[in-house]
Amino acid sequence: MMRSLLVWLFTWLFMIAAGVVALPWLWITGRLELAYGLARVGVRGLLWLAGVEVVVVGRELLPADGPRLYMANHQSNLDPPILIAYLPGNIAFLAKQELFSVPVLGWVLKAGDLVPVERGNRAAAQRNIARAAEAARGGRPFLVFPEGTRSPDGRLLEFKKGVFYLAEEAGVPVVPITLAGTGARMPRGALRIRPGKVEVRIHAPLPPEAWAGAAEPRGECARLVREAMRE
Numbered sequence: 001m002m003r004s005l006l007v008w009l010f011t012w013l014f015m016i017a018a019g020v021v022a023l024p025w026l027w028i029t030g031r032l033e034l035a036y037g038l039a040r041v042g043v044r045g046l047l048w049l050a051g052v053e054v055v056v057v058g059r060e061l062l063p064a065d066g067p068r069l070y071m072a073n074h075q076s077n078l079d080p081p082i083l084i085a086y087l088p089g090n091i092a093f094l095a096k097q098e099l100f101s102v103p104v105l106g107w108v109l110k111a112g113d114l115v116p117v118e119r120g121n122r123a124a125a126q127r128n129i130a131r132a133a134e135a136a137r138g139g140r141p142f143l144v145f146p147e148g149t150r151s152p153d154g155r156l157l158e159f160k161k162g163v164f165y166l167a168e169e170a171g172v173p174v175v176p177i178t179l180a181g182t183g184a185r186m187p188r189g190a191l192r193i194r195p196g197k198v199e200v201r202i203h204a205p206l207p208p209e210a211w212a213g214a215a216e217p218r219g220e221c222a223r224l225v226r227e228a229m230r231e
Contacts, residue, residue, distance in 0.1 A: 051195025058202035075183030133169035176228035
């Protein structure tokens with residue numbers, strides 16, 4: 001219990017301090033490097049305090065630069081911060097609209113030009129996918145979770161269609177990622193982070209040509225991503 005309290009105290013204090021430093025710099029310069037650098041330091045500090053060890057496998061498979069769309073399985077609230085801290089690039093992602101109203105966090109999401117997801121609003125969803133695709137084509141790495149929500153038991157859920165519309169619209173390489181252990185470290189609905197190991201396994205990027213010529217390109221992309229994650 002004491003460790004959990006220390007972790008969350010550190011998290012909020014660091015977020016506030018980092019926001020005070022990074023947000024004015026971001027508004028003045030428009031450069032994201034400082035904000036992402038502080039975020040990586042904060043997440044790694046949080047995980048160290050919580051006793052979580054992160055092992056990254058397959059980093060050598062990533063291209064040195066260029067646009068990409070990361071697709072990862074989803075087990076825990078730890079997934080997005082871990083991937084932002086351990087994957088290269090100033091990663092953008094699709095975030096639930098409600099998160100943009102959270103104090104401090106919402107300011108950071110808006111300042112980082114992340115893309116909100118409005119569930120139940122199809123027109124807004126199409127606009128946001130077009131916006132995300134344009135950013136991805138411009139070189140901004142994007143992170144999405146095809147399952148759309150956290151798996152309660154670690155097994156892959158059915159994939160949502162929206163992220164594969166994004167893949168087709170963007171026309172950039174898709175990098176499947178398998179997270180193992182995050183569900184055990186912080187299960188769905190839990191506030192406590194449990195000590196232990198987490199593995200981030202990066203799979204070989206899938207070029208657009210791998211699915212673009214299929215009869216159903218989005219379905220073929222989904223099949224290839226699921227196949228990689230199931231390895």
